[in-house]
Every structure is written in C-alpha cells, then in structure tokens.
Amino acid sequence: GDSVTQMEGPVTLSEEAFLTINCTYTATGYPSLFWYVQYPGEGLQLLLKATKADDKGSNKGFEATYRKETTSFHLEKGSVQVSDSAVYFCALSPWGSNYKLTFGKGTLLTVNP
C-alpha cells in the first residue's frame, strides 16, 4: 500500500539556519504530495502541495519539489524563525483520489533564538 517516510526528529536549529526535512514516498501512479504543519495544541494546517512531477509547492518561505525519479518531496526553508517551531507532516493522496491522505510520522522542529 501507499506509505510516506519522513526523517526522524526532533530537529533543533538556531534562528536563521537552513532547514531540510526529508520525505520519500511509495505509491502507485502519480499521487499528490503535501506538507502539513501542526502548531502546539492546534490541528493540522496545509503548508504547501504539489500535484504532478517537477511541481514546486511554496508558502511562507517553505518550498518542496515533487521528484518522481527519487520519489521524494523534501521540505526546505532558507532561514527559519522561532515561530516555525512545530511538527511537520509529509502526506500523499492517491492518484485520482485527492481525498484519502496517508501521513508520515511527523518531524518535530524546534527553533531557538
């Protein structure tokens, strides 16, 4: 079945550092890929998405590129802020069905001032 693998956390960075959170997936066909963010005590919020190969999703300084050849969707940000501290989830939905999300385990990011 479909699955998503994220790098293990937690990740701790200093403010203005570069962030990469790795995500790889296993799925048939051409799934849509997502990054969600969960702030403490809150529900998940969509951060960005990409629906086809080579698409780049971006939002709030975060970026991720859909790489079909490596089945990856790594999240990057050039300069993190304390307010970026949260849990980040990579997810996919099957081709032809953007309804059922399969999530990775999540990566806790802590940014220190």
Next chain:
Amino acid sequence: DAGVIQSPRHEVTEMGQEVTLRCKPISGHDYLFWYRQTMMRGLELLIYFNNNVPIDDSGMPEDRFSAKMPNASFSTLKIQPSEPRDSAVYFCASSLGSLAAFFGQGTRLTVV
C-alpha cells in the same frame, strides 16, 4: 468561517464507558474525515464521508467504533465500550472536493 469545530477538546473517561466525539465541518464542504493520532501509529484515517454518506470505513479499528453524519453540518464518532488503547487525539477534517482538507483542533481522549 470559524473553521472545523470539534467538541469536547478534552475527554477523560473510564474503561467501558461510551464516548461520543462531535464535529462541525466548514459550511459548504462536501467531504468529512475522521483521523486518529497516536505516538505509535501517527495519523490514521478512520473513515470519510462524501455528502453525508460513508465512503470508506476501512480504517475503523473495531466494531466498537462507529461514525455517523446525519446532516451536512454535523458528524459524530462513537466508541462503545471504550478501552485504554483508544486513548489518542481524534481529528475531524473537511474539504471541498479534491481541495485541501482543513482540520479541527482535535479531541484528546484519555481512557483510564
């Protein structure tokens, strides 16, 4: 819009008791999802509805779990009888077609 509203935010109950979690989706959304989040298993889709009709309940762990959506603005997830291993955060989410799902703040359930 107020977003997806879940109640209660926290629930503590004794093993064997019935628990009902509630969700009000975003007005106009036609899909509703129930997820469970645990440290061990992460986020799991339990069931989802389209236009109030259950489409896929393959993620519902056991017959002790049931979900209903009597109208477009309300859904419940019921556990009867509850067990300690049901302790988790339960999220409701809604979406309009294939657009991104919006999540509620979740209900933290503790079964003692």
